[in-house]
Amino acid sequence: MSRDYTRFVDEAGKLSVAICERAYENQPVMILGHNDADGISATAIAAKILYRAGVKFHARVIRRLDASELERASSSGRMVILCDMGSGYLHLLSKYSWVSGLAILDHHKPEVAEPPSNSIHVNPYLYGVDGESEISGAGVAYIALKGFPRVEYRDLSILAIVGALADMQDVDVGRSLKGVNKLIVEEAERDGYIGVQRxxxxxxxxxxxxxxxxxxxxxxxxxxxxxxxxxxxxxxxxxxxxxxxxxxxxxxxxxxxxxxxxxxxxxxxxxxxxxxxxxxxxxxxxxxxxxQRxxxxxxxxxxxxxxxxxxxxxxxxxxxxxxxxxxxxxxxxxxxxxxxxxxxxxxxxSSYIRTITSEPGRIVSMGKFYLVRCLDLVEEDLLSVVASIITESYLADRGMPVIAISGAAGGEVKVSARLPRSGRVQAIDLGLVMRRAASKVGGEGGGHSVAAGAYIAKDRIEDFVAALIEEMGG
Ligand SMILES: [Mn+2]
Known part of the structure; x- marks a missing residue:
């Protein structure tokens, strides 16, 4: 992995001017962000910058970029700024028209596809920077928008740091941030916004x-x-x-x-x-x-x-x-x-964790991975947190992926996959596993190599589990 952070930061800074021009010409702009804490921090950065620049906008956070959201955004005819999402959906995004422009500010691994026409795509992977550990969605929004001419942005560096911590990018020595995140911390420290303590x-x-x-x-x-x-x-x-x-x-x-x-x-x-x-x-x-403030x-x-x-x-x-x-x-x-x-x-x-760990049949060993069954227990928005805790606090030493399932809106099933640190010696990419296994049962999945997710139909759970066993060689 190259350490060419400054090239990424400089190039993103240049795109800032292009995004700014587009935004001025196409008001009001629509900001769509992912609804996790990183996505919310990213959305807040975008909203603050546009507000300070005097650009009218609407900001909204959504659970995922599905067809209905895309349809709605595209048919609005507005310029759309996507925060903390979009790079994994380049192909899908290209199916819609973005007459007033589209800015994709994301740190997830980009899909290998051409970005949609009339779009600006800012993503660390395009510059050899690791989006999993070196910069968050909020960090991308920060460096891609702070170049708006004559707009004060320095105080927003704290949101870039909050976003990185929310995405658990504190993976350097002593749980500190690294890569572009570290550059942002140093900047914020110099400007008196952040103090660092052990x-x-x-x-x-x-x-x-x-x-x-x-x-x-x-x-x-x-x-x-x-x-x-x-x-x-x-x-x-x-x-x-x-x-x-x-x-x-x-x-x-x-x-x-x-x-x-x-x-x-x-x-x-x-x-x-x-x-x-x-x-x-x-x-x-x-x-x-x-x-500090x-x-x-x-x-x-x-x-x-x-x-x-x-x-x-x-x-x-x-x-x-x-x-x-x-x-x-x-x-x-x-x-x-x-x-x-x-x-x-x-x-x-706390109560979910107690139930899952005390009721027999909730955590099942499947050979190469653990299945955590919370169908009737955990709501979809809390599943990934529960999956992380079970992985880190109960199954951390087992070295195997943990796959948790719960019910989701529209009769679907949400899947959340986590790889404990002890399992990271294996060359397993959970994002890929989720994408493949989900697509085998007509669902959709993806994400990072150590944390990923999917949505599948409720009546395909057993087929999905079979597909997982096949993918992971259980
Ligand atoms: Mn993120």
Whole structure:
């Protein structure tokens, strides 16, 4: 993989001017973003840039780019900016006409096809940059749009960082960002928007009582502690860590280094004693990206938690709320609503994980992969989170892909596939496996090599599983 980041950044910057000219000529512009936290961050960047440039626009986030969305976007006759999606659908996009222009700002591996006519395609893979780990959809939107003439963009670098963390691109030493992401972090640090710290990465390290923070930890999921505040209180008390200090609840940031070290060691011991994978705890120590302009006790202060908040709101169906917050709205009632949804989301996830891991027949070994059956249990927007947690916190050491299925809208079935780190020695590309296996049963699938998904018809589940066994040589 070439490290030609500056060429990519420069070329994308040049395309900025072309996108800008198109946008001015074709108002109002339609911004369509993917509804995950990266897509929402990308959409917010695009919306802020257009707003500041005085270009009229509509912004919306959608679950996926299917035929009906494309039909709607194309027939509107507007210029369309796609954020965090599109590159995998070049062929499909070409079937529609884009009279006012189309900008595809994405970091997913592009389909091998010509981009549609009258389109501008910005994607790191076209420049030898890895879209899986070196730049997110929000990062692409940032570098492709920050070149709008005379528009202030520097504060939007934090959204590029939030997007990268949301897409779990913190894969360098100590969970830090690398590649183009790192360039953006350095820029944001220089401009005083971001501070970088190394610490235990509990959610709410600055904002919540220690036992609540520990109970709020869903990824990695600590069986017996995650989602159970009482258990966390007794776990911490047994360690002799006092929960209060002069009448006030202590947060993780109030703990001494010795206390943090002891807490970490005891968590390790606890997992090992109960035969759970301990490798996931490595993820618990690392770099935090602190947003200097956000209030100290707010959820948006820590970029990783900001990403989780957007993610939770979006997965609970409140895309508009997530987008509003990403665009910088900090009204108290709005933030309170988002925080409540975030709590509700954690509660749901914890209860799903408990059910899946306690009911027999939910996790089935299929030889070369694990099948996680959540058809009647998990809603489609929460499936990939559940799949990630099961993979990392329960099956991390098994070295095999985890394929989870749940019901989806329109009587379809959603499939979510994850490869644990221990399985990454195999040359397996889950995106390819999903695409092939799904197409064998008339569905559609794709994604990254370690995280992918598909939609198939409900009556084809068994055929799909057979196709997976064939693809993976089970
Ligand atoms: Mn993305």
């Amino acid at each position: 610490d235990l990465l509990l959610p709410g390290r600055e904002s919540r009582p220690l036992h609540t923070a520990l109970a709020g930890l869903v990824n990695p999921f600590i069986p017996g502690l995650s989602g159970d505040e009482d258990a966390c209180v007794s776990f911490l008390s047994k360690l002799g860590i006092s929960l209060k200090e002069s009448g006030r609840w202590r947060t993780l940031s109030d703990l001494s280094n010795e206390e943090k070290q002891m807490l970490f060691n005891e968590l390790l011991r606890y997992l090992a004693e109960n035969n759970y994978p301990t490798s996931t705890l490595k993820n618990l120590i690392g770099v935090s990206y602190i947003l 956000e209030k100290r006790f707010s959820y948006m202060r820590d970029a990783r938690e900001y990403a989780s908040l957007l993610n939770a709101c979006s997965r609970m169906g409140l895309h508009g709320l997530a987008l509003t917050i990403a665009m910088g709205d900090r009204r108290v009632d709005l933030i309170a609503k988002a925080e409540a949804v975030y709590g509700e989301y954690r509660g749901k996830i």
